[in-house]
Amino acid sequence: MPNKRQAKAGFAIVEVLVATVVLSIGFLELARAFRNINSVANQAVAMTKASNLANATMERVMAQEFDATGNQAGGYALQFDGIDDYILLPEAIDIGSTSSTISMWVRVPVVGEGNLIAEERVGVLLGNHNQSPNSNWEIHDDGQIRIYWNNSEKNLYGSSDLRDGNWHHLSFVRDVENNLLKGYVDGVAEIDENDDGTNITFSDAFYIGSDYRQGGASKKPFHGLIDELQIWDIARTQADIIKDYKTGITNPYSNSNLKLYLRMNNGMGTTVFDHSSNMVHSPITSATWTDESSSWSTTLGTEGEASWSEYDDVDDFHTVSFKDSDYTGLDAGSNNFSGLGGRIYVKYISLNGGSGTSEDPYTFNDSGTPTDYKQITVKVGIPGTTDSTQIDAIKSAKVDQGYGLTFSPYGL
Secondary structure (H helix, E strand, C coil): CCCHHHHHHHHHHHHHHHHHHHHHHHHHHHHHHHHHHHHHHHHHHHHHHHHHHHHHHHHHHHCCECCECCCCCCCCEEEEECCCCEEEECCCCCCCCCCEEEEEEEECCCCCCCCCCCCCCCEEEEEECCCCCCEEEEECHHHCEEEEECCCCEEEECCCCCCCCCEEEEEEEEECCCCEEEEEECCEEEEEECCCCCCCCCCCCEEECCCCECCECCCCCCEEEEEEEEEECCCCCHHHHHHHHHHCCCCHHHCCCEEEEECCCCCCCCEECECCCCCCCEEEECCEEECCCCCECCCCCCCCCCCHHHCCEHHHHCCCEEEHHHCCCCECCECCCCCCEEEEEEEEEEEECCCCCCCCCCEEEEECCCCCEEEEEEEEECCCCCCEEEEEEEEECCCCCCCCCCCCCCCC
């Protein structure tokens, strides 16, 4: 039988063992607590970085235009009925032997609207059948753009059907130096032909909206709306075309390469004004003014831009996925969002009712059709989680985007 001293020693050992176990448990809990603190801290850092990237990205997107397309200062266009409407350019704009670029905004009705039928050509945008050889730039069967000259000696077609009721920007380029003919729809090349088109000429008076024939009516009158028509005596690049169709020509009167610029913004009268230095003001025959201008694009997405650095309007960012490596310079010269990425969405929204009081606030509804408001959403993933941080913002078309006509010797 153990004596008292032995019993006390036994209890002491047990107490030490218990204390050691308790102490070990304490260390484990403390280590777990530190790990939890560290995890929370790391997650907080990740959330902060994600939030910073989302904010920086949103600032980059919001700094862009509301997809302005040149005519935002006015709001008018000319409507051609497809029967007997046209504009006669009474003075020659000689682009017969030089490189040239013709650009304009066009809206073609959907098939069945008005007097447009399925088997009918939409008509000539610019041409002259009085010349020999003759030349037309037009929208042909199936709604495609077409370059035509010398009584069907040559026909070059695009691919898009433009009979959708939406505004589209068209450009035709004749590059004499490089023997190229090009046609663009919304900034995207649809005709790219190695052919100098020596029989293409507009060195005589010509028509807009018609191929009006001497001694007879047009066989291919245009049915639709035309706005912001420009004629240049140079072969403009794709980048130049995209840049100017969104913002218009700020100082057209002083641009020696711009031979005709019909902004079509006066909205009244029977004369369309030329804002180039040529001042070839031209009479309107039957075509009527409409306040349905090409002021804003009607589609979401890019118009030919190939990379992030080229995006210059809000629409370009729609459905873009990105990683931090795409963002050199985004954060004032540093690229410190390592491991992060996200996605951007843009959509039209409509502003609903409301008197501005707290009892009746404004509400926003999703809208699939073009409006004066777009909602931008930026989502950035948080590393180590399935979560993301999201920022929403509204871009309005109703704010001043810096468009201005530096000099105009007459009205709009």
